[in-house]
Amino acid sequence: MSGANLRDGTSSGGRLVVDGRPLAFDEGDSVAVAMLRAGEWPGRGGTLCLAGDCGNCLATVDGVAYMRSCQVAAAPAMSVDRHPADAMPPLPAWADAQLDGDVAVGEPAVEREVADVVVIGGGRSGRAAAATASVDGREVVVLDAGTGEEVVGVYPGPTIVARTPAGMRHVTATEVIVATGAAEIQPVCPGAELRGIVTARAAQRLHASGVALPDAVAIGTPPEGVPCRPLDGVLVRFVDDGDGHIGGVVTADPVTGVETTTACRTAIVGLGWSPRDVLARMAGPTVPVSVVGSAAADHALPPPADRAAIVCRCMGVSVADLEEASGAGYGELELLKRATLAGIGTCQGGACLPHVRAWSAAQAGKAPEPFTARPAARQPTLGEVAADVTVDAFRRTPLHDEHLALGATMDRFGGWWRPWHYGDAMAEYRAVREGVSIGDVSTLGKLVLSGPDVVEALERLYPCHVADIKPGRSRYALLLNERGHVMDDGMILRESETRFVLTFTSGGAANAEMWLRDWIETWGLRVHVLDQTMSLAAVNVTGPLAGELLRRLGLDETPRYLGHRRAAVAGVPCHVMRLSFTGEAAFELHHPLDGSVELWRALMDRGADLGIRPHGLQALFGLRLEKGHVIVGMDTELDTTPRRLGMDWAVRMEKPTFIGRAALERTGKLPDHRRLFGFTMDGLAPTEGSPIRVGDEIVGHVSGSWTSPVLGKAVMLGWQKRSPFADRVEIDGREALVTSTPFYDPEGHRARA
């Protein structure tokens, strides 16, 4: 196709830069039209629709890839690089710098609004639908790509996300009306990838813009008012002129099959229409969406395509690929899409869907329903996707600045910033084992439960006994789901006949809270629940000198093991809990946030002559491993039962009912091939996650490992997932022995001291 300007041979708009070369355009031209006017083909070949329905004019425009050049208004100095025909576009030069953080890119604004009805499409049908919808006073928003408001996705809500010249627009509505018209059917036959082919509507637009269509023939319905030679017969293939451009068209008599070749430089194809309903197909069954106008019309499918033809140009899927996938059992349209990837590309099936349906109809005897589409219908930039999106906020305890002042290396764990170590994890470990240390455990989940039915609720929720816990005492407990799998663990502390405090892991607290609330509400029990996780801080004072330190700070009477009481420590009101995760005497001091810094500093100050050090998670994980304590989520898996952890002792099957009991009773009668074991071996601890081997077979992995100074060897927890379970395994190329836990102080004398 030549680039002659039918008007006067001059440009009225300015100059683009296309593939590094200047190119004049007229005012009102799209980038694609400007290129055609100049004799350049947008994209690298294939039928042009100039309506945004296909991916045949993709280009990188001003650094943004996957732009449909037919939908972008040409502008002076605009930089356009056509995409390669058979590869992804290269990253722009600035991308590397941006990934390195050297380039700041502006974030598009996001405008959020609520409407009763959103109409997508501003054509005749869209305007009519908007007028009807607004009759009874409902608020109607019309999003029209023609005015630059291009909808990229329809999401549950429903929320419609559109790209606009001013940024992103998020509209939440109660009803969505899709009035996006119809797309022209693209030819699917050998040679369809050549340059020089346009749809009938595209031909009309080019003619109206003054772009010549030289030596044009028309196949199918010819475009009105466009000079061309209409051809009889059905399209068979396009003929390559040897340079990637069409040099002719082969048609066939529909009755006799006799083929005729017609030389030409432009082929205009008017092959019919298909619904432009990608946004409706994206909506999903729960979104109240309706389709009107041409987008809802029952358009005829094209004839089945030739076996050698490429049916989906976005993903390079041929008719032969459809046959192969169908032959392998993926005949249903949604499966066919997933097996071949037809329809998942740039145009989301806009071009290939009618052909895939036609092929499928020819196989099955009836046309299948269209397959679904997925956002985005237009390729948003990363900036547009990220606009106003925030990463998870990681919480800080009130001691965050204290940790930093003490030189802590902080890390994110369980949704919180926590000290990993303070520069010398081994010294922190020794402070716990030999003297006294403090750790910030403010992140633990903390619930208060109160009510006349609280004991009944907890007996149902937990697999251990609860009613026999006396006020002032506590008990370790697992939390199970209905399948008997371990969800979380923590302590049950009784304050009075009808009031308890529960603790949970830092990462599991939010889920546990929802779990408890849901069940209590379901059972209709009279229990109040208060989450104090972020209202209270907590410091763990641990080590053989912990009691001495607390006495110095006014706690004359420390609770005995598993006891708890309310008392002031350094003048700060605390709930003092005598527990132990470290294997040494340990007291958790739960207290109001605004007393936390004062309490921490008092502990550090009065413990200075005792050699006090704070400890971070690195030391804590080693300490707990020496005791063989599991960490739910680190040592456990989604289907871990108490039996697999060797923690049957935490489950009282004599209780008539608790969540998970039925499942444990059933699975308890079955053989089990998974078990968490303790392991020891000489030398340094292997990396956590290391495979555990028996002979040549990998039977599991190490979930926690620590080179124990006090034991002089490596201690580990790890899984064996093959039975019979071995007594000796190989880890990190060395022999490791299954060893009962706790590895350290198995009688628990030190924790009770």
Next chain:
Amino acid sequence: MPALDGVTGLRVVADARAIDDARWVAAGGSDVTLLRIAPDEVIAIDAVAVELDDGHAIVVDERGLVAATCPIDDVRRRTEWPLTAEAEVSQGAVAGVPVKLVRLDADHVRIFTAAAYAHDLADRLGWPT
């Protein structure tokens, strides 16, 4: 520039009717601001005592919140839900951080969040951290 400061009060979980009929005692010279975050739960900012008709009510000091008063336009663009004049108290995420908002007048809101989130919220809104 708005700044998040610590606030104190009471947090109460009790029967809904008991909360409806509760009698609050405020800190000297201040009014109690009630954040009714659930039918059975309320945060009473600046309250120091309460009388309730529920023997099993949980009443605790609340010292884990921070708050700031700011122009509504400071948070409108980062709020997941439309800020309408009708909603006096609302809760959700602003800039991805869980908050509770109290509409003070047509142009201002008081924003509450857990102290654990204070740094992130201030940072994301461009306030002093």
